[in-house]
Amino acid sequence: MSFDEPRAVYRRLRQKFGGYRATTRGTETEGSRPFTEGRDPGSMAEALGVLEHTMGWELPLAQAELLAEWADVVGDDLAHHASPTGAADGVLEVSCDSSAWATQLRLMKTTLLDSLQARFPQAGITEVAIKGPGAPSWKHGTRSVPGRGPRDTYG
Numbered sequence: 001m002s003f004d005e006p007r008a009v010y011r012r013l014r015q016k017f018g019g020y021r022a023t024t025r026g027t028e029t030e031g032s033r034p035f036t037e038g039r040d041p042g043s044m045a046e047a048l049g050v051l052e053h054t055m056g057w058e059l060p061l062a063q064a065e066l067l068a069e070w071a072d073v074v075g076d077d078l079a080h081h082a083s084p085t086g087a088a089d090g091v092l093e094v095s096c097d098s099s100a101w102a103t104q105l106r107l108m109k110t111t112l113l114d115s116l117q118a119r120f121p122q123a124g125i126t127e128v129a130i131k132g133p134g135a136p137s138w139k140h141g142t143r144s145v146p147g148r149g150p151r152d153t154y155g
Contacts, residue, residue: 009054014144016050017042062122063087073115078105082130090126092116095133 053057066087071079081101085093096102105112109128115123 009051012054013047013050017070058122062120062124066116066120066123066125073119074124076111085131087123087125090124091129091132092125092127093129095131096135099132102130105130106151 030039033120053060065148066073067084070084074082076100080095081097085095087093109130113125114127116123116128
């Protein structure tokens with residue numbers, strides 16, 4: 001963000017919703033009489049909508065809304081075992097507790113994608129990447145020895 005962008009955003013918001021500075025026309029100050037045109041302030045929702053549009057926050061806010069409402073979209077049971085980890089470049093990443101839940105979610109992938117696109121069209125989700133649990137980590141603590149790890153442990 002350049003230094004001039006916040007000033008331009010502030011100027012646009014002041015033009016749309018009015019500012020506190022009075023302008024003079026002749027001898028009378030414009031906007032000084034009550035109940036004249038342009039005296040009522042705009043709503044906060046309109047101001048935030050303008051700010052969201054000018055700063056380019058529509059996509060990240062829609063994706064954050066999708067992540068926040070995940071349990072409402074897929075249901076409590078599935079949300080307990082599968083959670084979204086992030087969304088980038090139109091791909092929603094979902095992490096599952098077990099490989100069985102990951103397989104079940106992969107079978108429901110097209111239905112899930114259609115539901116997400118219908119409910120959150122502003123999020124721009126075009127694909128769902130489903131990941132199962134990762135391999136266990138053998139590193140415990142802050143120090144670890146380089147090498148292949150334990151091999152003869154289960155013999």
